[in-house]
Amino acid sequence: MAEPRTIDVHAHILTLDTLARINREAPGYRLAIRDVSGDFGTLDTGAQTYAKFPRGGWDVEKRLADMERARFDRQVLSILPQTVAYEEEASLGLALSQIQNEAIAALVRARPDRFIGLGTVPMQAPEEAARELRRCMSELGLKGIMTGSNVAGRDFDDPALEPVWAAAEELGAFIFIHPTMTAAGERLKNYYFRNFIGNPLDTTIAAASLVFGGVLERHPGLKVYLSHGGGFIPFQHHRFVHGWGEREESKAKLAVSPEASLRRLLFDTILHGPEPLKFLVDFAGADRVLLGSDYPYDMGQYDGVAVMEGLDVPAADKAKVLAGNARRLLGLD
Template structure:
């Protein structure tokens, strides 16, 4: 049976040109790259360093070579979480988000057989975020947006975000939720726990806020993707359903069991071991699990396609995770004529 294209839904980019344009727009934020060796550098954004930042994050030739090695035919490009910039002035971030989105769209146009793209948004300014999502989808042809799991500590059910959800629903947007500014950071300083535990924890809080806040139910055309295997959501969904049934607090904004809303959420494959990935596919179903690599970060993997191919499921189900699901997730956000 012939296989369709393999499509990685979770891949980040910060090109040289994007860094140059951000530096011109906002010199105080100016991203800087300082080489460590031939493979890695230190990325500094607004004076905050991140290391190691692999060269494929900005070098397109290296990215394409890594995709070929991984067996990835296409990537859905999103900005680097370091450039969410929710803590700066909203108007300034709207300008920076727009230039990042223009550059992602330009890369897609340059290599339409290898890339699709999603936008970044100035989430601290919801009206501007809604406007930028509309521009990104209608004018640039992007498929939706990547947003953080919270906005400066405010959960995603915050009423101020309603304009964004309305726009995303109108255009059936693909919205990828990526952890940022994670909860419990004061207790996660050792052992890289801020990533190992904090990232899936904050994704879980984001999912719970969207489900119990009624956002998922009120805006049913949005496709919400939760990265890193969905945090703890696929493994605790029964607890959420039970809690709603026996407690009044989860029912404040959600007047029906969360079960239906939970069955609309999407998850990527980044779990790093076969047993949890097998469980995720079995519990969520192949129709809601999609290929992800978290390229180019060291907590991602170039083994993502091979990990799916090794699953104890049918070839048709593997192709759904590798191709059919990503196309449904991104393709559902059809480009709207301007």
């Protein structure tokens, strides 16, 4: 298998076979893709309706054609953010995780030249989540998990989640945090602010909870990858460090400066322009930035390879961001 020059680490999928199995084996969870017309359908989870859900979300051949156009040699598949299902009862959450994990693992087995897989776990039941994470990596060949940015409103510093973080560090799991159930909903209901502002805001809260909750200090081996350029984390890094030095509240669970923990976070490239991406690579370092697209959503970025190639950074750094970091962090080398 040829070594990939580009790996898109942020991409979502829900095939029709997976959807059918969910409806057959987990009838307590409503899920449908309806009103399909051309390249779009409506995704309906009961709690959420997403109009104009792109065909590439369920059609693998369409996905492969789009990957060719975007020059993505390989893609890391994860579930849809709409199907993390943390608000469901634990047994249903586990069943949904297992079905989706097995489906992604099957896609990877069928096309190992194009796909790599991440699983999902029922974070509302941390002990079950840790067991399913072990199964993902030991039995299914997945490289880690995608998580929502909160667990039905609980943040990641919740002590109950410790089994998940401990297992993830032990296994070397790649943890991809994607915003779900974003904060400040009422104030963000207009103008699509729920996505424009809510998504990066909730990613920021998730990452800051891991930092100030001492999770990354206790588990320095965790590999935590943040969506959409890391939300506001890269731009507020020094504010957090300054604040820890000034405010006793920030020391409640973190006895040392947050600097080291912040420097462990990883970021995708989805910033929709060269100027913020150049800042991110310069500030975080090329070793901590990985190519992402948010395929197949309309807020995704599909010119990421060209933007990265055009940045005024060394060729070696471009190669790291486009594929090298993913190979190292996902254990592909």
